[in-house]
Amino acid sequence: MSYRAILLSVLALVLVSVGCEALRTSRPIMPVREYEKMIVGRFDANYIGTDNCLRACHHHDDKVKRDFEASTMGAQMSSKSGLPIVDCESCHGPGSLAVEGLTIEKVEDDRKQGKQTECDYKTFIDLKELPSPAMSLICLKCHTANATFNLHQWNASEHAVSDVSCSDCHRIHAGPDLIVRPRETFDMCYKCHEKIRAEFALPSHHPVPEKEVTCTDCHNSHGGVAEGLLRKNDIKATCTQCHAEKEGPFVFEHADTMEDCMACHESHGTVNDNLLKQGEPFLCLQCHEGHFVRAMGGPSTIESKSAFYTRCTDCHSTIHGTDIPSATGKGRFTQ
Numbered sequence: 001m002s003y004r005a006i007l008l009s010v011l012a013l014v015l016v017s018v019g020c021e022a023l024r025t026s027r028p029i030m031p032v033r034e035y036e037k038m039i040v041g042r043f044d045a046n047y048i049g050t051d052n053c054l055r056a057c058h059h060h061d062d063k064v065k066r067d068f069e070a071s072t073m074g075a076q077m078s079s080k081s082g083l084p085i086v087d088c089e090s091c092h093g094p095g096s097l098a099v100e101g102l103t104i105e106k107v108e109d110d111r112k113q114g115k116q117t118e119c120d121y122k123t124f125i126d127l128k129e130l131p132s133p134a135m136s137l138i139c140l141k142c143h144t145a146n147a148t149f150n151l152h153q154w155n156a157s158e159h160a161v162s163d164v165s166c167s168d169c170h171r172i173h174a175g176p177d178l179i180v181r182p183r184e185t186f187d188m189c190y191k192c193h194e195k196i197r198a199e200f201a202l203p204s205h206h207p208v209p210e211k212e213v214t215c216t217d218c219h220n221s222h223g224g225v226a227e228g229l230l231r232k233n234d235i236k237a238t239c240t241q242c243h244a245e246k247e248g249p250f251v252f253e254h255a256d257t258m259e260d261c262m263a264c265h266e267s268h269g270t271v272n273d274n275l276l277k278q279g280e281p282f283l284c285l286q287c288h289e290g291h292f293v294r295a296m297g298g299p300s301t302i303e304s305k306s307a308f309y310t311r312c313t314d315c316h317s318t319i320h321g322t323d324i325p326s327a328t329g330k331g332r333f334t335q
């Protein structure tokens, strides 16, 4: 069995046994912190608090601690906040074993030899090797869907099921600021979605490289109702956030094609004008037969002996829908 399978089955066993036990005796359910002990694999480790962890301060801690204390999570160190207390052990697991040998004498000895005292950090959870669902659970025990509403769809999201974990995007120790700003998402997303970068380099594209639109205007990294991690419930709603004039309803609708903007458009970039999937007339000819027209700007009638114009939208200019009928009183999107 793989490490992960073992981990999951142990977790399942514990949950089941704890669950049954609780039903029988109504004892409190095992505190969630025990979960970390389980990952460490040592139930003899104990939580000792940030101050004790950092008393014999090794070389990382200065900046890590300073940044962390300045962050929104670090601000939750006090029980007065009413929020779960977040300290180093909330993510790294119980620390008693790591500092066991760190006596004042040892620190002093090391200093004399010009050495940095190191804790026995191998006794912490190996966060870098942890399977990503388990890594995310460390965050989710506090950031439940109730606490962080935006995470409601996380478990079913393409990111979660593809083994992307919270800390792939949220770099806890990169600085005091844990918030992901829209301008940072370009580099963050491209790190894994190299192909998308190429799409935005095509001649017609949403101004993402120009930083007028960001990935997160359309996508929610944490998941959503629609496929493709869309920010809104469907594609149309995602697009009409900004292109409200295309929303309708119109007296003359372009059938139900308008429910899916992707029937005609690409979202990121294309070689055709206006982000069109195909150039005209081929775009239209996928669904319609073309027709001959007497002359551009001539009488608005179809006549078999005249020209076949390739830019359908020269005449059918209100292709997204209109309230104004065409010359013959029908909905032909000509005005």
Ligand code: HEC
Residues within 6 Å of the ligand: 050, 060, 061, 064, 065, 068, 073, 086, 087, 088, 089, 090, 091, 092, 127, 128, 167, 171, 172, 173
């Ligand atoms: C919210 C979760 C979380 C908290 C709280 C947290 N860390 Fe971390 N820490 C991580 C993660 C995840 C990593 C793995 C590497 C990374 O993403 O930087 C890590 C890595 C580290 C590393 C190793 C860095 C490296 O380059 O290998 C040190 C040292 C560290 N943390 C110290 C601390 C200290 C000290 C505290 C308390 C002041 C703390 N951490 C609090 C999540 C956390």
Ligand code: HEC
Residues within 6 Å of the ligand: 072, 073, 076, 083, 084, 085, 086, 087, 090, 091, 138, 139, 140, 141, 142, 143, 147, 166, 167, 170, 172, 178, 179, 180
């Ligand atoms: C012990 C509980 C706890 C754990 C574990 C935890 N967090 Fe937090 N986190 C909080 C609290 C409390 C806040 C501050 C209140 C808030 O903004 O929700 C916070 C704030 C944040 C913020 C900033 C929110 C803002 O608006 O400023 C981010 C991002 C974040 N956490 C990500 C993570 C990630 C990623 C992990 C896992 C590596 C993690 N947290 C683990 C409790 C926790």
Ligand code: HEC
Residues within 6 Å of the ligand: 136, 139, 140, 143, 148, 151, 154, 159, 164, 165, 166, 167, 168, 169, 170, 178, 179, 180, 181, 185, 216, 219, 220, 221, 222
């Ligand atoms: C693919 C990248 C990605 C992953 C994975 C991810 N997030 Fe986020 N997260 C973001 C982005 C981007 C934002 C900024 C809000 C937005 O516009 O979507 C954000 C916002 C947040 C916030 C609100 C504070 C802020 O930064 O605005 C919290 C809290 C948070 N994420 C926690 C988590 C937790 C917990 C997980 C794992 C269960 C997680 N995130 C997984 C990218 C990610």
Ligand code: HEC
Residues within 6 Å of the ligand: 158, 159, 162, 164, 168, 169, 185, 188, 189, 190, 191, 192, 193, 215, 216, 219, 221, 227, 228, 229, 230
């Ligand atoms: C750590 C790597 C990683 C990062 C960072 C990341 N993603 Fe992803 N993303 C994935 C993986 C893996 C998938 C699964 C499908 C795939 O391979 O494309 C995925 C899937 C997606 C999908 C859905 C694909 C589909 O087929 O439906 C979207 C949309 C997406 N990511 C957007 C984003 C955005 C926006 C960001 C930046 C905020 C981001 N991702 C950051 C790895 C990542």
Ligand code: HEC
Residues within 6 Å of the ligand: 186, 189, 190, 193, 196, 206, 208, 213, 214, 215, 216, 217, 218, 219, 227, 228, 235, 238, 262, 267, 268
């Ligand atoms: C204007 C809105 C918009 C913007 C901006 C946007 N996307 Fe998308 N993206 C979409 C739509 C719509 C889909 C298609 C979803 C579907 O068909 O289910 C999509 C699909 C995807 C997919 C999965 C399909 C594929 O092509 O592989 C990924 C990955 C993705 N986007 C990543 C990104 C990244 C990364 C950025 C920023 C660099 C970004 N998107 C910016 C709207 C957008």
Ligand code: HEC
Residues within 6 Å of the ligand: 204, 205, 206, 207, 212, 213, 214, 217, 218, 235, 238, 239, 240, 241, 242, 243, 261, 262, 265, 266, 267, 273, 274, 275, 276
């Ligand atoms: C965050 C706002 C925003 C969202 C959401 C958005 N767009 Fe756009 N869109 C823009 C901006 C800004 C432009 C550039 C306008 C300009 O250059 O004058 C643009 C341009 C376009 C263009 C014209 C491109 C060209 O080459 O001139 C099309 C077509 C388009 N968007 C379709 C869509 C579709 C389809 C969606 C949904 C997948 C969508 N937009 C979602 C902001 C948005």
Ligand code: HEC
Residues within 6 Å of the ligand: 236, 239, 240, 243, 246, 247, 254, 257, 258, 259, 260, 261, 262, 263, 264, 265, 274, 276, 313, 317, 318, 319, 320
């Ligand atoms: C039946 C095909 C079709 C569908 C479906 C469609 N479009 Fe278009 N769209 C076009 C064509 C063709 C053009 C370029 C010709 C023009 O300007 O009328 C265009 C141009 C645009 C433009 C840029 C020019 C302008 O009028 O502002 C935007 C923005 C746009 N579409 C948004 C959308 C949105 C949002 C949706 C979904 C609600 C959508 N489109 C659905 C065919 C379509």
Ligand code: HEC
Residues within 6 Å of the ligand: 254, 255, 256, 257, 263, 264, 280, 283, 284, 285, 286, 287, 288, 312, 313, 316, 319, 331, 332, 333
């Ligand atoms: C994805 C398929 C699709 C595409 C692409 C498409 N249409 Fe349509 N169009 C329809 C459907 C379906 C109707 C409704 C037909 C009906 O009601 O008989 C329609 C209706 C029309 C009508 C009104 C005709 C009628 O019989 O009421 C015109 C005009 C029209 N489309 C022009 C265009 C043009 C011009 C383009 C290219 C820019 C285009 N369409 C692209 C599917 C499409």
Ligand code: HEC
Residues within 6 Å of the ligand: 281, 284, 285, 288, 289, 290, 291, 293, 295, 296, 297, 300, 301, 302, 309, 310, 311, 312, 313, 314, 315, 316, 326, 327, 328, 329, 330, 332, 334
């Ligand atoms: C020179 C102007 C012009 C051009 C270019 C044009 N059309 Fe039309 N189209 C019309 C007029 C006018 C009508 C009839 C309007 C009415 O019934 O009131 C029409 C009607 C239609 C109808 C309804 C057909 C029917 O039998 O009633 C469809 C579908 C259509 N056009 C599709 C297209 C497509 C696809 C193209 C591009 C290959 C195109 N049109 C190019 C002017 C044009």
